[in-house]
Amino acid sequence: MSAGQSRRVLPGFPLALGYTLVYLALIVLIPLGAVFLKSATLSWEQFWTVISAPRVLASYRVSFGVSLLAAAINAVFGLIFAWVLVRYSFPGKRIVDALVDLPFALPTAVAGIALTAIYAGNGWLGQWLEPLGLKVAFTPLGILVALTFIGLPFVVRTVQPVLEDLDTELEEAAASLGADRWQTFQRVLLPVLLPALLTGFALAFARAVGEYGSVIFIAGNVPMVSEITPLLIITKLEQYDYVGATAIAVVMLVVSFVLLFLINGLQLWANRSRART
Numbered sequence: 001m002s003a004g005q006s007r008r009v010l011p012g013f014p015l016a017l018g019y020t021l022v023y024l025a026l027i028v029l030i031p032l033g034a035v036f037l038k039s040a041t042l043s044w045e046q047f048w049t050v051i052s053a054p055r056v057l058a059s060y061r062v063s064f065g066v067s068l069l070a071a072a073i074n075a076v077f078g079l080i081f082a083w084v085l086v087r088y089s090f091p092g093k094r095i096v097d098a099l100v101d102l103p104f105a106l107p108t109a110v111a112g113i114a115l116t117a118i119y120a121g122n123g124w125l126g127q128w129l130e131p132l133g134l135k136v137a138f139t140p141l142g143i144l145v146a147l148t149f150i151g152l153p154f155v156v157r158t159v160q161p162v163l164e165d166l167d168t169e170l171e172e173a174a175a176s177l178g179a180d181r182w183q184t185f186q187r188v189l190l191p192v193l194l195p196a197l198l199t200g201f202a203l204a205f206a207r208a209v210g211e212y213g214s215v216i217f218i219a220g221n222v223p224m225v226s227e228i229t230p231l232l233i234i235t236k237l238e239q240y241d242y243v244g245a246t247a248i249a250v251v252m253l254v255v256s257f258v259l260l261f262l263i264n265g266l267q268l269w270a271n272r273s274r275a276r277t
Contacts, residue, residue, distance in 0.1 A: 032253065038246040050247040055223050056232060063229040064255060066140060067208035070147035075201045078155025079193070085156070086163040100157070103150045108213025115146055116218045138220030143228065146214045151204030158200035162193055195267050202263040209256055 039047065050056070085097050103111065119126045119136035126137055136142050166189070174184040212230045219226045229252055236245040 035246050035249050035253065038243060039250045042243055042247060047247050050244045051251050055227070056229075056248060058224045059227050059229040059232045060251070060255075062140060062143065062226060063209060063252075064259075066143045067147055067205055067211075068259075070144055070151055070208050071201050071205035073144075073148050074151045074155045074204045075197055078152055078200055078204075079159055079197060081152070081156045082159040082163055086160060100153050103153050108150070108211065109217070111149060112146060112214035112217030115142070115149065115214065119145065119218065137218055138222070138226065140219075140226050142218035142220070143215055143226060146218050147208040147211060150211055150214055151208050154203035154207060155197070155200030158203065159193060159196045162196040166192060198263055198267040202260055202267075205263070206256065206260060209252065 042050070081100065085093065085100075116123075116137055118124050119129070119142060121127065121130050121135075121137070123137070126135075129136060134141075136145060170188050171184050174188045179187070210230060212228070212234075215228055216231055219228060219231075221227050221231055229248060233245045233248050236242075236248070
């Protein structure tokens with residue numbers, strides 16, 4: 001080996017790239033391709049009839065609408081969580097930091113049962129909320145609670161490392177130049193945090209769209225009201241309507257890809273804007 005060459009742990013680029021592409025094809029591309037091929041057995045009229053049925057459209061609104069709202073809520077409160085964990089010291093900080101990862105480790109069915117037990121009409125919180133007219137369990141609001149619960153760690157763990165690397169001297173310099181707290185956050189901190197925040201938002205949204213186990217227990221699964229699209233796909237599979245299930249899955253894939261593409265585009269724009277500044 002010549003002196004100008006550096007010793008690499010992994011094999012050369014062509015071999016490593018080949019392994020990567022084969023693995024990606026086996027794990028991601030082939031299964032997704034099979035979904036599209038299965039749904040292609042339907043004619044366009046049949047496909048449109050399946051995906052535009054009133055019950056299916058209602059499930060789209062619940063799944064995507066509540067997932068976007070949950071991801072937005074997590075973006076705000078995840079940033080606050082990360083800020084507190086990085087910038088403040090308090091008793092039990094390590095315990096709180098560890099509890100953030102609990103939705104990662106907790107089985108989704110357990111999370112759904114726990115949330116239902118808490119927010120049901122006779123639950124710890126539900127017995128106080130329902131007399132006030134705030135019914136959580138077995139409503140779309142319950143879905144929002146479940147999706148917020150499982151999506152929070154994605155935002156916190158994405159933003160936290162960026163905050164840890166952010167020098168507090170930038171904030172002190174802004175304050176010395178006369179900037180108030182809101183101006184410091186808006187013009188100094190937010191441009192740096194925005195790419196990580198958008199990444200956490202995208203991850204939380206992607207997880208929420210496909211969530212099943214924690215939702216079906218607390219949603220009530222009422223058609224046209226609180227039925228999510230993944231449950232509708234399972235229902236069609238149980239009825240041996242495989243083509244109908246894959247048709248609905250194709251719509252979910254396409255919409256998810258478009259939304260993630262837009263979010264990644266915003267992230268790229270934020271990175272370029274930060275580079276120009």
